[in-house]
Amino acid sequence: MRPVLALVVALMLAGPAFAVQPDEVLKDPSLEKRAREISAGLRCLVCQNQSIDDSDAQLAKDLRLLVRERLVAGDTNDEVENFLVQRYGEFVLLKPAFGAHTVLLWLTPALVLILGGIGAYTAMRRRPKPATASLDEEERKALENLLRRDQGA
Amino acid sequence: MVVEAGHFALALALGLSLIQFVVPLWGARANDPVLMTVAPAGALAVFACIAFAFLALTFAYLNSDFSVLNVYQNSHSAKPLIYKISGVWGNHEGSMLLWVLILALFGAVVAASRNSIPMRLQANTLAVQAAVTIAFLLFILTTSNPFTRVIPAPVEGQDLNPLLQDLGLAIHPPLLYIGYVGFSISFAFACAALIDGRIDAVWARIVRPWTLGAWAFLTLGIAMGSYWAYYELGWGGWWFWDPVENASLMPWLAGTALVHSTVVMEKRDALKVWTILLAILTFSLSLLGTFLVRSGVLTSVHSFAVDPERGTFILGILILFIGGSLALFAWRAPMLKQGGLFAPVSREGALVVNNLFLATACATVFIGTLYPLALEVLAGEKISVGAPFFNFTFLPLIVPLLLLIPLGQTLAWKRGNFLGTAQRLFAVFGISLLATMVLFAFTYGGPVAAPLGIGLGVYLVLGSLNEIVTRSWSMGTPLPVAWRKARGLPRSAWGTSIAHAGVGLTVIGIAATAWGVEALGTLKIGERLKGGDYEVRLERIIPRVEANYREDAAVLTVFSSGREIGTLETMKRLYVTRGMPTTEAGILTTGLGQVYASLGEVQADGSVGIRLYHKPLVLLIWIGALVMAAGGALSLTDRRLRIGAPARAKVAPPSAVPAE
Numbered sequence: 001m002r003p004v005l006a007l008v009v010a011l012m013l014a015g016p017a018f019a020v021q022p023d024e025v026l027k028d029p030s031l032e033k034r035a036r037e038i039s040a041g042l043r044c045l046v047c048q049n050q051s052i053d054d055s056d057a058q059l060a061k062d063l064r065l066l067v068r069e070r071l072v073a074g075d076t077n078d079e080v081e082n083f084l085v086q087r088y089g090e091f092v093l094l095k096p097a098f099g100a101h102t103v104l105l106w107l108t109p110a111l112v113l114i115l116g117g118i119g120a121y122t123a124m125r126r127r128p129k130p131a132t133a134s135l136d137e138e139e140r141k142a143l144e145n146l147l148r149r150d151q152g153a
Numbered sequence: 154m155v156v157e158a159g160h161f162a163l164a165l166a167l168g169l170s171l172i173q174f175v176v177p178l179w180g181a182r183a184n185d186p187v188l189m190t191v192a193p194a195g196a197l198a199v200f201a202c203i204a205f206a207f208l209a210l211t212f213a214y215l216n217s218d219f220s221v222l223n224v225y226q227n228s229h230s231a232k233p234l235i236y237k238i239s240g241v242w243g244n245h246e247g248s249m250l251l252w253v254l255i256l257a258l259f260g261a262v263v264a265a266s267r268n269s270i271p272m273r274l275q276a277n278t279l280a281v282q283a284a285v286t287i288a289f290l291l292f293i294l295t296t297s298n299p300f301t302r303v304i305p306a307p308v309e310g311q312d313l314n315p316l317l318q319d320l321g322l323a324i325h326p327p328l329l330y331i332g333y334v335g336f337s338i339s340f341a342f343a344c345a346a347l348i349d350g351r352i353d354a355v356w357a358r359i360v361r362p363w364t365l366g367a368w369a370f371l372t373l374g375i376a377m378g379s380y381w382a383y384y385e386l387g388w389g390g391w392w393f394w395d396p397v398e399n400a401s402l403m404p405w406l407a408g409t410a411l412v413h414s415t416v417v418m419e420k421r422d423a424l425k426v427w428t429i430l431l432a433i434l435t436f437s438l439s440l441l442g443t444f445l446v447r448s449g450v451l452t453s454v455h456s457f458a459v460d461p462e463r464g465t466f467i468l469g470i471l472i473l474f475i476g477g478s479l480a481l482f483a484w485r486a487p488m489l490k491q492g493g494l495f496a497p498v499s500r501e502g503a504l505v506v507n508n509l510f511l512a513t514a515c516a517t518v519f520i521g522t523l524y525p526l527a528l529e530v531l532a533g534e535k536i537s538v539g540a541p542f543f544n545f546t547f548l549p550l551i552v553p554l555l556l557l558i559p560l561g562q563t564l565a566w567k568r569g570n571f572l573g574t575a576q577r578l579f580a581v582f583g584i585s586l587l588a589t590m591v592l593f594a595f596t597y598g599g600p601v602a603a604p605l606g607i608g609l610g611v612y613l614v615l616g617s618l619n620e621i622v623t624r625s626w627s628m629g630t631p632l633p634v635a636w637r638k639a640r641g642l643p644r645s646a647w648g649t650s651i652a653h654a655g656v657g658l659t660v661i662g663i664a665a666t667a668w669g670v671e672a673l674g675t676l677k678i679g680e681r682l683k684g685g686d687y688e689v690r691l692e693r694i695i696p697r698v699e700a701n702y703r704e705d706a707a708v709l710t711v712f713s714s715g716r717e718i719g720t721l722e723t724m725k726r727l728y729v730t731r732g733m734p735t736t737e738a739g740i741l742t743t744g745l746g747q748v749y750a751s752l753g754e755v756q757a758d759g760s761v762g763i764r765l766y767h768k769p770l771v772l773l774i775w776i777g778a779l780v781m782a783a784g785g786a787l788s789l790t791d792r793r794l795r796i797g798a799p800a801r802a803k804v805a806p807p808s809a810v811p812a813e
Contacts, residue, residue: 020673021673021753021762022673022674022675022762023675025673040540040541041541043537043539048395049393049394049395049396049537049539051539051540054388054390089535090534090535090536090537091535091536091537092537093536093537094537094538094539094540094541094542095538095539095541095542095545096536096537096538096542101528101532101534101536102524102528102536104520104524105520105521105524105538105542106546108516108517108520109513109516109517109520109546109550112512112513112516112517113509113510113513113550116509116512116513117509120505120506120509121497124495124497124502124505
């Protein structure tokens with residue numbers, strides 16, 4: 001229930017979902033496709049964890065129109081994103097940019113995997129030792145004698 | 154009167170839990186069997202009290218007793234019976250009561266299975282379980298009392314949140330909670346082992362069914378929630394990487410790792426310390442999830458408890474239990490004896506890699522969910538971490554793990570042969586590759602992700618079945634003999650294969666979403682909207698008035714390649730009491746795919762906005778999850794039989810014995 005209840009609340013504030021309106025769609029399908037791609041990565045600033053592509057809020061609609069305006073004006077995808085970041089701050093990006101403040105966020109998966117891998121490997125390597133306890137001097141001599149006798153026979 | 158009795162029963166349960174915590178712990182230290190037997194008796198009594206309290210609240214809901222604040226806020230006399238019942242847990246106080254009810258239920262079941270668990274272990278386990286119960290009962294009684302009265306009593310209630318008035322949501326929370334809270338038993342067993350300083354394969358064999366059961370329920374709960382979001386929220390998405398979804402995904406990932414590591418521990422007596430740590434971490438993540446959702450820390454809107462008092466209380470519980478158990482671990486774990494040696498290339502080795510990837514995936518979800526909160530608190534900067542981040546980081550971790558599943562399942566214990574294993578899967582590789590290429594050729598120019606993902610899914614399904622086939626059939630074996638052999642395989646082998654095949658089905662379903670098509674349009678009566686091979690025609694709009702809502706229903710006829718295949722209805726509802734609108738999606742299932750339509754605003758000129766999707770194979774996402782849970786359940790039956798409660802052995806049919 002928790003996950004969904006939360007969504008419920010988010011949606012209550014956002015209103016019943018009906019995101020992209022028919023009248024917003026661009027005529028050029030390739031531009032529209034790019035617009036949808038960009039929109040999916042931009043946060044509706046007044047919603048909880050919803051992209052402007054999914055949200056029904058007025059602000060999301062404004063942003064969708066803005067994205068399309070910039071695209072029609074000839075911006076690249078990156079230029080559109082930069083434009084929105086300048087205007088609204090990094091909060092607008094659902095995938096935060098790599099930087100000093102997000103180092104830990106971006107590197108955690110790799111770090112956990114690598115350190116965990118090293119840890120598991122060393123633990124596995126270290127373990128067999130007690131089983132193969134080395135022979136002391138006396139045992140070694142006895143073994144050598146045995147081997148010599150075997151070879152001699 | 155019943156309500157007050159329920160309140161009293163809850164307080165009584167707190168007192169009994171205190172006894173259940175202190176006395177058995179003492180008994181185990183003093184080696185006194187009389188004191189130790191207080192544990193099962195206490196657990197049963199606590200369960201009886203909490204169950205009574207829960208029934209008392211349910212009774213108040215059924216009678217629409219609006220003099221109870223909780224009922225007044227979340228119910229309505231005109232609400233259908235089923236939602237009066239589900240309304241009990243459709244709110245903060247009631248859902249916490251359900252939480253402790255399930256906690257106590259698990260304790261009671263541990264108490265009842267006294268023959269299969271050594272007394273000391275049972276006493277310690279139930280004591281730890283009681284400690285968790287005490288904390289949450291205190292939380293309910295002091296900050297979230299569901300039995301508070303209002304004077305004077307209002308005449309009518311405020312109704313349940315309309316989005317919760319749905320069959321899916323009636324079943325979803327209990328399933329999810331059984332999973333969430335079920336891990337508390339693994340946790341309690343782990344702490345008991347640490348307290349006693351002893352752990353062996355018997356421990357693993359006792360703990361495994363609990364973990365497996367909790368895992369299966371959590372799988373069902375998450376799948377149920379996902380399907381609910383899919384059909385109820387009206388935008389056709391099924392997973393949003395929402396912090397609250399992540400809160401249930403984290404224990405699931407850790408629990409999946411735990412299910413696998415207990416296998417190693419049970420069969421080979423290895424990975425003990427790690428398994429204990431994992432059991433602690435899994436339940437800690439359940440507690441973290443409870444904290445995230447119940448405290449309001451997820452920037453306001455996400456919780457209905459925006460009460461700092463509650464947040465601080467749960468944070469306290471979180472710190473106490475996670476900190477306490479980890480301290481206990483740090484103190485006691487070095488004393489545990491390690492056993493079971495194995496080579497890096499072996500079934501154990503593969504399961505270690507499995508745990509490594511699952512733990513990393515879990516850490517990724519963890520950091521992605523909590524990082525924005527931490528950054529805001531520590532540096533005052535606001536960033537968003539949403540679906541694009543998780544897709545980008547989670548996929549590279551999960552795909553290698555999926556590729557490993559059939560290989561790991563085929564590797565021998567102790568020391569395996571990688572090349573030999575790969576050879577046994579030769580046909581599986583071949584067919585999957587062929588399937589990928591054929592699909593790619595047929596959908597040339599379409600999304601590349603779909604054929605690749607479906608190829609991976611096919612590889613998983615076939616790889617899982619291959620395990621059963623190669624274990625029961627070799628070239629020249631007559632089929633009836635092979636069938637007998639296959640039936641004679643342990644149920645856990647079948648369970649493993651089925652669960653892994655379920656993963657494959659889900660992967661296919663997810664991959665096929667790349668082929669989905671979407672269309673938007675404003676339609677007048679009689680007009681059509683086309684999306685891919687499918688088309689809908691708006692027939693009429695019917696206004697309806699029901700007991701607690703009114704709606705406009707749009708009836709659409711669905712055409713596939715020009716041929717009529719059925720009708721669907723999508724609604725825009727207004728729940729009168731709360732003045733809240735909702736959208737009900739209209740869904741027509743065609744095989745494993747679905748045509749999905751949702752209704753937008755009704756314009757002044759009578760035209761309506763319609764959003765139409767075709768989602769091929771989409772049902773496989775949830776069917777796969779059901780199959781996974783079924784695999785888990787099948788493994789459970791094997792376990793129970795082997796532990797051998799005496800009554801069971803008699804009922805076991807003789808045909809279950811392999812006729813080799």
